[in-house]
Amino acid sequence: AQSVTQPDIHITVSEGASLELRCNYSYGATPYLFWYVQSPGQGLQLLLKYFSGDTLVQGIKGFEAEFKRSQSSFNLRKPSVHWSDAAEYFCAVGASSGNTPLVFGKGTRLSVIA
Amino acid sequence: DTGVSQDPRHKITKRGQNVTFRCDPISEHNRLYWYRQTLGQGPEFLTYFQNEAQLEKSRLLSDRFSAERPKGSFSTLEIQRTEQGDSAMYLCASRRAGTGGNEQYFGPGTRLTVT
Numbered sequence: 034a035q036s037v038t039q040p041d042i043h044i045t046v047s048e049g050a051s052l053e054l055r056c057n058y059s060y061g062a063t064p065y066l067f068w069y070v071q072s073p074g075q076g077l078q079l080l081l082k083y084f085s086g087d088t089l090v091q092g093i094k095g096f097e098a099e100f101k102r103s104q105s106s107f108n109l110r111k112p113s114v115h116w117s118d119a120a121e122y123f124c125a126v127g128a129s130s131g132n133t134p135l136v137f138g139k140g141t142r143l144s145v146i147a
Numbered sequence: 148d149t150g151v152s153q154d155p156r157h158k159i160t161k162r163g164q165n166v167t168f169r170c171d172p173i174s175e176h177n178r179l180y181w182y183r184q185t186l187g188q189g190p191e192f193l194t195y196f197q198n199e200a201q202l203e204k205s206r207l208l209s210d211r212f213s214a215e216r217p218k219g220s221f222s223t224l225e226i227q228r229t230e231q232g233d234s235a236m237y238l239c240a241s242r243r244a245g246t247g248g249n250e251q252y253f254g255p256g257t258r259l260t261v262t
Contacts, residue, residue, distance in 0.1 A: 037189075065249045076151075076238060076253040077190070123189050127249040134180055134203070135251060137189030 035060050037124050039138035046114050047146055054109040054141050056124030066107040067125040067135065068098055077123065083107060084129070094118070119145045149173060151254035153239050159260045160229055167225045168257045172241030179222050180251060181214055183207065184236040193237075196222060197244060229261045 069077040081092025088100040125135040182190035198219035216222040240251035
């Protein structure tokens, strides 16, 4: 069965520090992987996606993620965090066919301190 | 704005009442999804449509839930005889099937509180 694990429920970083949010997935076929961000009381905004090709993908707001098939991981990174990055981050996996709904992790809440 | 829209944004209802939510997808998107998100959890799939056909329903979708997309454009999600456990954020997403990838675009959600 498909599943996504985000091991860190809550992470606090200082503004300007680097960030890495972890995501591990279990999927029986070639996965499509996504990171979404959700601000309080809002819907989800797509940050970036991986389908194939280069395993390092760039997204919006200065985020990037690296797909590592051997580790079943798709970790999200940002070199320098801004206070406005404080939000909930969700990793999700879907079928390459696009014929299945997305399976989400439980999310990682990011707090940014001065 | 041409994104996914949902109405209402917030709904407070008493247990046992019926509620209906609406989702308007991005206009050229033929796939429409409903998810439910409870506090501290990621979104969980409920059901999805391709055009007006409902293609899949999660076991989370009990008999009290029904969804429609009569003309292949907007969709409604109805919950009958609401229970306190139905309190959640209900998210709608859309995409255009046949395009590369499976990214879905989400609306702002409808937050339901059942008292």
